[in-house]
Amino acid sequence: MSQNPPSLRPDLAPKIATPDTRRGNQPTIGMVSLGCPKALVDSERILTRLRAEGYAISPDYAGADAVIVNTCGFLDSAKAESLDAIGEALNENGKVIVTGCLGAEPDYIREHHPRILAVTGPHQYEQVLDAVHAAVPPSPDPFIDLLPASGVSLTPRHYSYLKISEGCNHKCKFCIIPDMRGKLQSRPAHAVLREAEKLVENGVRELLVISQDTSAYGVDIKHAEDRGHRAHITDLARDLGSLGGDTKPWVRLHYVYPYPHVRQLIPLMADGLILPYLDIPFQHASTDVLRRMARPAAAAKTLDEITAWRAICPDITLRSTFIVGYPGETEAEFQVLLDWMDEAQLDRVGCFQYENVAGARSNALPDHVPAEVKQERWDRFMEKAQVISEAKLAAKVGSVMDVIIDDIDEDGIATCRTKSDAPEIDGNLFIDEGTEGLKVGEIVSVEVDEAGEYDLWGKVI
Numbered sequence: 001m002s003q004n005p006p007s008l009r010p011d012l013a014p015k016i017a018t019p020d021t022r023r024g025n026q027p028t029i030g031m032v033s034l035g036c037p038k039a040l041v042d043s044e045r046i047l048t049r050l051r052a053e054g055y056a057i058s059p060d061y062a063g064a065d066a067v068i069v070n071t072c073g074f075l076d077s078a079k080a081e082s083l084d085a086i087g088e089a090l091n092e093n094g095k096v097i098v099t100g101c102l103g104a105e106p107d108y109i110r111e112h113h114p115r116i117l118a119v120t121g122p123h124q125y126e127q128v129l130d131a132v133h134a135a136v137p138p139s140p141d142p143f144i145d146l147l148p149a150s151g152v153s154l155t156p157r158h159y160s161y162l163k164i165s166e167g168c169n170h171k172c173k174f175c176i177i178p179d180m181r182g183k184l185q186s187r188p189a190h191a192v193l194r195e196a197e198k199l200v201e202n203g204v205r206e207l208l209v210i211s212q213d214t215s216a217y218g219v220d221i222k223h224a225e226d227r228g229h230r231a232h233i234t235d236l237a238r239d240l241g242s243l244g245g246d247t248k249p250w251v252r253l254h255y256v257y258p259y260p261h262v263r264q265l266i267p268l269m270a271d272g273l274i275l276p277y278l279d280i281p282f283q284h285a286s287t288d289v290l291r292r293m294a295r296p297a298a299a300a301k302t303l304d305e306i307t308a309w310r311a312i313c314p315d316i317t318l319r320s321t322f323i324v325g326y327p328g329e330t331e332a333e334f335q336v337l338l339d340w341m342d343e344a345q346l347d348r349v350g351c352f353q354y355e356n357v358a359g360a361r362s363n364a365l366p367d368h369v370p371a372e373v374k375q376e377r378w379d380r381f382m383e384k385a386q387v388i389s390e391a392k393l394a395a396k397v398g399s400v401m402d403v404i405i406d407d408i409d410e411d412g413i414a415t416c417r418t419k420s421d422a423p424e425i426d427g428n429l430f431i432d433e434g435t436e437g438l439k440v441g442e443i444v445s446v447e448v449d450e451a452g453e454y455d456l457w458g459k460v461i
């Protein structure tokens with residue numbers, strides 16, 4: 001029997017010894033994991049997803065708004081242990097969601113513990129997330145969460161987030177993540193790979209690598225090699241891209257900063273090992289604004305880097321996020337950003353208007369930009385981004401590409417994504433007819449026959 005480490009087991013862990021770094025009213029979940037290694041994968045996956053959605057994970061009952069008990073029902077002794085764990089969680093916390101193998105016998109559980117909030121069966125981690133959302137609603141914060149608010153409904157089984165590190169060593173002035181989550185803490189590469197392997201064995205076709213600073217992966221552990229795997233993003237990407245044999249998963253990298261070594265990742269994309277997709281938060285293009293933000297790689301010549309990446313992998317899709325109206329941003333600095341966009345021709349962009357966040361150092365900067373100016377700059381920025389996106393999508397009409405099917409509705413319309421589309425943040429490709437026999441999670445070839453501002457339409461070939 002395998003259990004979560006003590007820090008994730010409210011039944012074992014001592015009271016929180018570290019200062020409570022939760023932001024006010026941050027929803028918080030506890031987890032007791034009693035199952036076999038397969039169940040542990042589900043537990044890890046649930047926790048990864050919840051963390052990415054902005055939930056905190058409590059190491060004790062008292063600090064949790066609700067507790068998930070991942071049970072084992074293989075032997076009578078395991079059943080008894082699971083029932084005890086549910087009883088203890090009910091006594092100590094009161095709000096309990098049960099999942100795992102014993103969840104296949106909901107009547108048996110409810111007979112002993114009628115007060116539980118929800119029961120789901122083994123490997124039904126999507127339903128667990130729904131039960132958590134119902135019991136403890138998420139409280140999205142776009143400045144902190146790794147996933148957008150729209151993504152908090154259900155994660156389809158065929159893709160999964162894979163968290164490779166927690167925390168960040170930088171001190172961007174608008175960001176409080178290092179204060180809340182601490183310094184960079186990378187997971188050993190072999191542990192990340194083991195989780196990824198299990199996910200692929202369980203039917204995952206797309207791995208979404210997330211962290212606060214993906215390019216910095218392994219810096220804190222000096223890129224240590226353990227069990228033949230080196231903790232460096234280039235090595236990890238190569239290892240992840242080599243998983244799966246015939247069912248090789250798509251591997252998509254998020255939150256990659258434009259450090260020079262990012263160039264080493266691009267040949268892996270050109271060779272088809274990982275998706276030719278880079279989610280790279282530039283935030284601005286004016287060197288002065290970037291310096292005032294205290295951004296890593298503020299002086300990087302990003303346009304030169306982009307040119308170099310495209311020379312190696314012409315199909316690369318670049319997604320980025322930007323902040324307009326940062327304190328002190330002048331019209332000239334904003335124009336630098338617009339001109340940069342003309343040159344960079346990014347495929348996908350998101351844009352925030354700057355806002356003060358409690359505790360951020362940027363709050364104290366002089367010359368905050370008036371709300372109407374921020375809005376006006378945001379409108380101009382988004383108008384430009386939309387024109388670029390539309391032109392890029394129009395150029396895809398007539399081409400043939402692989403898409404992954406996320407959903408097929410009752411009218412037979414399939415919602416898919418191309419390699420250029422990350423779930424929940426980018427666009428979609430829709431197939432309106434001829435979808436009989438297709439399955440969610442399948443990767444199929446389509447010919448693109450229509451393009452809109454953000455989405456494509458196509459037919460299966």
Ligand code: SF4
Nearest residue numbers: 168170172175177212
């Ligand atoms: S790199 Fe900057 S914005 Fe990103 S998490 Fe670290 S401090 Fe925050």
